[in-house]
Amino acid sequence: MKLVVQVKLLPTPVQAAALEATLRACNEAATWASGVAFEKDVKKNFALREHTYGEIKARWRLGAQAAQHVIKKTCDAYATLTANLKAGNLGTPGSKRYRRATGKPIAFRPKGAQPYDDRMLSWQIAERRVSVWTVSGRLKDVTFTASPEQLATLALYRKGESDLMCRDGMWFLHSTCEVPETTPNTDPVDFLGIDLGIVNIATTSDGEIMAGRKINRVRHRERGLRRKLQKKNTPSAKRRLKKRRRKEARRARDINHKIAKHVVAEAERTGRGIALEDLTGIRERVRLRKPQRATHSSWSFAQLGSFIAYKARRAGVPVVYVDPAYTSRTCAECGHIDRANRVSQAWFACRNCGFVDHADRNSSRNIRARAWELWRRGAQSTAPAPPPEHMRRGGAGRKRSITASDARCASPSL
Template sequence: MKIVVQAKLLPAAGQAVALRSALLECNAAANWVSQVAFARGIPREYELRKHTYAELKARGLGAQAAQHVIKKVRDAYTTLHVNIKAGNLGKPRSKRRVQAESKPVAFRAGAAQPYDDRCLSWQHDAGTVSIWTTAGRLRGVGFTGSTGSTDQLKTLREYRKGESDLVERDGEFYLLATCEVPEDELNENPDGFLGVDLGIVNIATTSDGEVLAGRRLNRYRARQLRLRATLQKKGTKSAKRRLKERSRRERRFAAHTNHVISKRIVAEAERTSRGIALEDLGGIRGRVRLRRPQRAAVHSWAFAQLGQFLAYKARRAGVPLVYVDPAYTSQTCSECNHVDKRNRASQARFQCRSCGVVAHADLNASRNIARKGETAWKAGRESRVPAASP
């Protein structure tokens, strides 16, 4: 299983200047290659290399850096083509799609630059890396885990494989290293399923009754929204600088919260030898109609990220994970299976109109999800059993 480990670089002042210069040069070169590719009808990578490699070498890029710049540009156009074909940029002749198709792909000055083992080497015992730049190879550049976790450094040491990307964020440099982490053997016979209901007020509620509330995250988001509004209204240079400094704080806070929650859920499922059942919420933002006050909360709801964290942590632990149809999970009584939209008395309260049972609405939904997950798992296993010979 592939995961990405983020290592934070600790360069000296002169090293930081060289790293920043390398990113600027590589991305300026990528913009030039993109213009060539666009003018020539986006040729294949080999043909694009014939038209650009010599010029990239003349610009001072090393052989491997030049190859990676060309590949990065070609991959960007491949991604653009896939998004257009999938309709992610709108219908034909829509404004967004026309803008994407009518000009070359552009790269930010601090966009990621790939490095392979020929231009980047790791000295784990010393906690340093040796890395290529346009000013020469830098040696002895310190690094640490981005969260200060020793688990990250252990994973990096034991399982790193393939390329790493150098990026700059808010004046700090990071290496995003690809790691091939082994998966535990999948538990083919789970002892039931742990249903997980995802929400905004309560980020996750399990069928065991554990409520992982999102009040702290929601308060943080509300505070950030007020601060952004105040700074945007001021419009001064210092206000814009503070907006830029705060731009990724909310995202990092939400990601940390999702990591903690997903780790607890997977650990509980692994401890009790159960699988995990989740609702398939793909496309939910496009299906629901929202009033203006609700839009910010729903569109900042990081349920997809939490689902991704649960998926890779479950695979790593060998815990089965199934996705179920979310239809009527909040309207169905988990005791008698009676379905009625009036059963959902309020956001937090469920009261069955048939049997009279009263429960927390999210807990009731998570139990329905657990039952659906067990049914889906059994149906999937039965479909894999070969038919008996006549």
Template sequence: MKLTVQVKLLPTPVQAAALEETLHACNQAATWVSSVAFEKDVKRNFALREHTYMAVKDRWGLGAQAAQHVIKKTCDAYRTLKANLKAGNLGRPTSKRYRRATEKPVAFRLVGAQPYDDRMLSWQYAERTVSIWTLSGRMKGVVFTAAPEHVARLALCRRGESDLLSRDGMWFLTATCEVPEAELNTSVVEFLGVDLGIVNIATTSDGQIMAGRRLNRGRLREGVLRQKLQKKNTPSAKRRLKKRRRKEARRARDINHKIAKHVVAEAERTGRGIALEDLTGIRARVRLRKPQRATHSSWAFAQLGAFIAYKARRAGVPVVFVDPAYTSQQCCACGHIDKVNRASQALFICRNCGVVAHADRNASHNIAARGAAVWTAGRESRVPATP
């Protein structure tokens, strides 16, 4: 399986200036290549290379490998745009967002990521340095820092290209690693159900509740502070906004990693699989009052599900996604479904058998049962036995 490892570069001022010049030139060239691709309606790599390769080398002084990566990056951007349009992620063809994406060429930020292959970038893991191509020539001895386990993973599993990117004045390299997967445990019978929510981020069928109240209070404080700074609109307020803009996302990502690690470890320890709700498109399906929209849209359900899925693959734990319909209205004891069973956000009372339970725990038991049913149905043979 593929994982990405990000390391932080610690360049000297001279090295940082060379990296910045190179990154700006590559992205300016990519924007020009994108305009040619849009004008001539040529979005394939080799065909676009005939129109732009020599111009990119001569005009921006890029090397052969860098010029090819600029053209390939542009083609990949148009391929991604086409996939998003086909999937409906940018709305209907008549929508303003759809037209804005299709009526002009793709543009690249000056500090957008630039891919580097092994001809342009080499790693010295023992010295914690890299040798990297720039417009000023090959730059050796650029120091990087990373956790020891990440350096070991890079040394053993790194494959293919690495991306150079700049963020808030800091420099990073993101490398792709081919990590071996553990053998999938196909003998599981039971599943650990995980109910995802906002008040309680994750609730397992074992009864464990990962509450999100502290995170939601922090998010509320950040929102109030952001409004005050935006209203003030002074240079110092803008600097403070820029400094804090990724704080909430980093906190949410860290919590998602911790929850995913705990859930996978518990499933692996008990020899069970993991059952999750398929929440694809939930934001488009659910109608909410205006005060609830920001809270509902700010939590990364897809990110948490993706973290659980990839950590489970590394551990050999099977993961199934089930239909989330009525999991919060169905009684896990008798199966009765009724909207009034959900007495409140935290309380579930079955109108048929009288079971009283925590609402999220009840839903997690339903998810676990559906996961076991999906797993069993998938393993059953549909081919009739030969006489």
């Protein structure tokens, strides 16, 4: 399976200036090529190359490989746009959002990521150095830092392109690795049910609550700060809002990585599979009161599910998705379904047999039982494969990346 290892570059000021100039030139060229592709309606790689290759090399002084990657990046962006349009992610045809997406050429950010192949980038992993092509010449001694796990993955499995990225003034390389999958476990002894919720992000059928009320207090404080900055609405407040949004996204991603790693490690250790709820379209189906909407939409459960799925595929742990209907109202002991069984957010008390348990743990036990029943009937692991290459590069999906969160051990309770 394809994974992406993220390493942090440590360039000198002169090297950083050369890298920045390279990204700006490549993205300016890609924006120009996008305009040509839009005007001539030519969005295939080789066809677009006939109209843009020579001009890109002459005007922006890019090498042959860089020019080809600029054109390919432009075509990949249009392929991602087409996929999003077909999936309905940009509204229905004729809607304002749909017209805005299709009515003008795609523009690239000045510091957008640029792909590099082995002719433009060479690694000296043992010395933690890379040699990078730039518009100012080849930079042969750019140092980088990475965890021992990341270095081992790079040394053993690196294959394909790497993306040069600049984020918040820091430089990164995202390198593609072909990591072999573990032989799937086709005979699990049981399943580990995972209940996803608003108050407790994840609760297992073993009774573990991960990312519960402690993280919710942090989220509540951040929401209050965000509300104050939005109300102020000054240029400095908008800059702080943008900075906080990135910080909150990083924290949520880190927590999701830790939860996913712990869940997969526990299932692998005990020889079990993983049972998840199929929450596709849950935002459209569930109606909430206004005070609950921000909390309901402020956590990326889809991201958590995708992290669990790809880590499970790498470890050979089967994953089964079940219907979430009535899992919170069904008694895990006798199977009685009643809305009154859910006494409160935290507690479940069966009106039929008197069974009392934590509500999320009861739900996760129901999820585990449904997955086990599906498996006994012949269901197979439904952990999805990584998305296609052009989907990983664009907005419809991202490459799976091994970051610092993966390298650290996941604590069972956050």
